[in-house]
Amino acid sequence: MESFETLLAGSARAHGHLCPGQVVGVRMAMLGCELIGLDNPSQMPQIKKLVVYVEIDRCATDAIAYVTGVKLGRRSLKFLDNGIMAATFVNLETGVAYRIVSTESSRDLACEYAPGIDDIRQQQLEGYKNMPDHVLFNIMPVHVDVPVNDMPGPSRFKIRCESCGIMVRDKKEVLLNGRVLCRSCAYGAHYEPLQPNLQLKTA
Structure with missing residues (x-):
């Protein structure tokens, strides 16, 4: 997989601007793919092995789609309108799956990881880059039974x-x-x- 900075720059171009949600989404996607054992998810043959469930229609979802290559039209991107900054990454080949949720506490902690920045948006953007995964996210191994009618293809x-x-x-x-x-x-x-x-x- 490409570096975080490379993926963030590409995601920002695809999304239209750089924002804290892009940082969260790129990091979430990179972590999710690592946890389920995919290091090149947007390319064959791994692209056939991945399904991602996203739970919000916000900036982070565009970043997740960019990093992983999942798409609604390919049926590998599933949208659940829950209003939660969360995504579940499923390896269809192995069955390994993880749900990752962005923590609310990370907003308040951004100042600790980006000291000296007064602008809240910029503080969050830089803080989210620097936070450890366990501070930025709640991470949970899960089982997802993907119905045959929801499978890609x-x-x-x-x-x-x-x-x-x-x-x-x-x-x-x-x-x-x-x-x-x-x-x-x-x-x-x-x-x-x-x-x-x-x-x-x-x-």
């Missing part, structure tokens, strides 16, 4: 929603009152249609 399952007719893949359908439905039809959508589907005219 081509879609193995698909079924049509009985209400709207849209195809639902990877066993994400819902059985409600004896009907097979997509989640939007079962629980309500994140959008409200303003008019029926438009049929675009072709030239």
